[in-house]
Amino acid sequence: MQQPQATVTVPATSPTPGSGEFPVEAPPKQVALAMDRLSHAGRLIADSRLGADRLLEVLFVAADRLPHQAEKPLNLILKEEA
Secondary structure, eight states: OOOOOOOOOOOOOOOOSSSSSSOOOOOOOHHHHHHHHHHHHHHHHHHHHHHHHHHHHHHHHHHSGGGGGGGHHHHHHHHHOO
């Protein structure tokens, strides 16, 4: 014997702020997908910042070196990437 499924009615107009009404929540699968994408974006941002920090560090080291030692920054970059 099947039980009837509950239905959710959604108002035709969107609630106004402060009216006490809340919109229907997103399905859990959509929330999980959004959280996964947000986490991925956060990792990309962190990787970009780390790469920028490394690049700046190499540039500062290169600025302190004499011109004939220009290969050292390149070696540092290649070492960090490996």
